[in-house]
Amino acid sequence: MIRIVLPPHLRTLARVDNEVTLEVQGDATLRSVLDELEACYPMLRGTIRDRVTQKRRPFLRFFACEEDWSHEPPDVRLPPAVVTGFEPFLIVGAMAGG
Amino acid sequence: MSGVRVLVGTRKGAFVLTSDGRRERWEVDGPHFGGWEIYHFKGSPADPNRLYASQSSGWFGQIIQRSNDAGKTWDSVGNAFAYDGVPGTHQWYDGTPHPWEFKRVWHLEPSLTDPDTVYAGVEDAALFRSVDGGQTWLELSGLRGHGSGASWQPGAGGLGLHTILLDPTNPQRMFIAISAAGAFRTDDGGTTWRPINRGLKSEGIPDPDAEVGHCVHRMALHPSRPQVLFMQKHWDVMRSDDAGESWHEVSGNLPSDFGFPIDVHAHEPDTIFVVPIKSDSEHYPPEGKLRVYRSRTGGHEWEPLTKGLPQRDCYVNVLRDAMAVDSLDSCGVYFGTTGGQVYASVDAGDSWAPIVRDLPPVLSVEVQTLAPSLGKA
Numbered sequence: 001m002i003r004i005v006l007p008p009h010l011r012t013l014a015r016v017d018n019e020v021t022l023e024v025q026g027d028a029t030l031r032s033v034l035d036e037l038e039a040c041y042p043m044l045r046g047t048i049r050d051r052v053t054q055k056r057r058p059f060l061r062f063f064a065c066e067e068d069w070s071h072e073p074p075d076v077r078l079p080p081a082v083v084t085g086f087e088p089f090l091i092v093g094a095m096a097g098g
Numbered sequence: 099m100s101g102v103r104v105l106v107g108t109r110k111g112a113f114v115l116t117s118d119g120r121r122e123r124w125e126v127d128g129p130h131f132g133g134w135e136i137y138h139f140k141g142s143p144a145d146p147n148r149l150y151a152s153q154s155s156g157w158f159g160q161i162i163q164r165s166n167d168a169g170k171t172w173d174s175v176g177n178a179f180a181y182d183g184v185p186g187t188h189q190w191y192d193g194t195p196h197p198w199e200f201k202r203v204w205h206l207e208p209s210l211t212d213p214d215t216v217y218a219g220v221e222d223a224a225l226f227r228s229v230d231g232g233q234t235w236l237e238l239s240g241l242r243g244h245g246s247g248a249s250w251q252p253g254a255g256g257l258g259l260h261t262i263l264l265d266p267t268n269p270q271r272m273f274i275a276i277s278a279a280g281a282f283r284t285d286d287g288g289t290t291w292r293p294i295n296r297g298l299k300s301e302g303i304p305d306p307d308a309e310v311g312h313c314v315h316r317m318a319l320h321p322s323r324p325q326v327l328f329m330q331k332h333w334d335v336m337r338s339d340d341a342g343e344s345w346h347e348v349s350g351n352l353p354s355d356f357g358f359p360i361d362v363h364a365h366e367p368d369t370i371f372v373v374p375i376k377s378d379s380e381h382y383p384p385e386g387k388l389r390v391y392r393s394r395t396g397g398h399e400w401e402p403l404t405k406g407l408p409q410r411d412c413y414v415n416v417l418r419d420a421m422a423v424d425s426l427d428s429c430g431v432y433f434g435t436t437g438g439q440v441y442a443s444v445d446a447g448d449s450w451a452p453i454v455r456d457l458p459p460v461l462s463v464e465v466q467t468l469a470p471s472l473g474k475a
Contacts, residue, residue: 009133009158013174043174047158051178052200059157093157 002033003088014041019088028083031074048091063090101468102424104432106440107136110458112151114169119426121444124453138205138419140464145213150232152203160202162232175232179220182239189251198222207262219259223276238288246310253277253313260418261317265324278313283342294342315358316418320367328370330360335372337397348397353384359421363446364429368396371431373416382413392447406450419462426467434460
């Protein structure tokens with residue numbers, strides 16, 4: 001089980017109160033986790049990754065185990081602590097704007 | 099009793115302002131989608147309970163929201179705006195080719211007859227249509243592909259398709275406008291398009307009367323006379339009497355012919371409204387006086403409408419989609435400002451009063467005139 005923490009606006013959009021939990025078949029990577037997240041919550045399509053390029057939106061960051069995963073290739077495996085659900089995978093809105 | 103619902107899109111959410119036909123007391127409902135920019139928010143003429151909203155954010159991109167119950171509940175629908183085929187390039191600010199990239203939906207125009215059909219004007223400029231209530235979108239690519247698309251260049255606010263006018267007498271005819279490409283018309287339901295900019299003159303482009311490249315800010319028509327178009331251009335208020343085949347200037351005695359919105363009285367096709375702004379680099383009213391100008395002669399001769407509007411120290415702007423009219427017997431006129439005020443006039447502009455004063459900056463104002471059975475505020 002993978003635990004995902006969404007930024008507040010995306011929790012509202014997805015109509016969830018707290019963490020999202022997912023089961024991912026095969027290797028848990030950035031790509032497979034986000035694919036599963038979007039499959040379970042279609043309203044999030046395009047809000048985290050660009051719909052065409054599938055690139056991370058510029059003002060979002062991915063954190064896991066106190067490390068910044070934002071610039072990791074999409075098919076790198078996530079840390080075991082995230083894969084087992086011991087640590088959450090954080091999708092964070094960058095501090096910007098007003 | 100009839101009623102009015104004013105749909106307001108702001109920098110930080112959507113608001114629904116409701117009143118009965120007297121338009122004296124208002125209920126303010128919102129914010130919906132708090133914290134998100136609502137570039138445009140409009141109801142279906144065919145089903146007033148069907149609303150569409152363009153919700154976007156610099157963090158999370160574009161969302162389209164749809165309501166089937168007049169805004170009580172919402173569903174996010176399709177947000178896949180994929181350009182048809184290989185998108186190609188348009189001109190960038192420095193004149194170099196720049197790939198077409200979707201950024202946001204500036205304007206949603208529901209069909210006049212089918213609640214599930216809605217058009218979206220987007221940045222980078224293109225027109226999309228949905229026939230399933232916003233679930234899926236297909237580009238009407240004949241617009242970008244008609245020939246001049248590669249030469250379109252963004253205005254300061256982006257290369258946005260912001261105006262979509264549907265001809266109520268001819269479902270095959272539509273007019274659109276793009277900053278800073280100009281106005282275009284289709285006569286075959288959106289398959290093919292051509293520029294309709296003859297008569298426009300823009301000093302800010304190399305060829306002032308070029309076929310494309312004009313920064314049109316907004317167009318409007320009266321449904322009883324759709325071959326007559328009014329335009330607020332970057333500078334100049336313009337009129338066409340032949341569905342855009344030719345334009346002539348009707349700025350007349352306006353204190354400034356720069357501005358953004360333009361609209362037409364619901365019952366008087368020659369009565370039009372604009373909000374003069376000082377200049378393209380000073381986006382606020384001349385002399386700090388917020389004045390709507392009304393022409394009852396289809397242009398040329400304008401009168402300032404000031405009663406109830408601030409006449410000193412006012413430095414707000416009124417954006418292109420932030421003015422609308424209702425169709426009650428005494429035509430109501432509404433506009434919102436970048437200072438967060440939404441003003442209403444129940445007497446066609448003779449006098450004004452704020453409905454609400456302290457919203458986030460207003461991006462769009464639309465009005466639904468409700469039949470008696472729907473009009474309870």
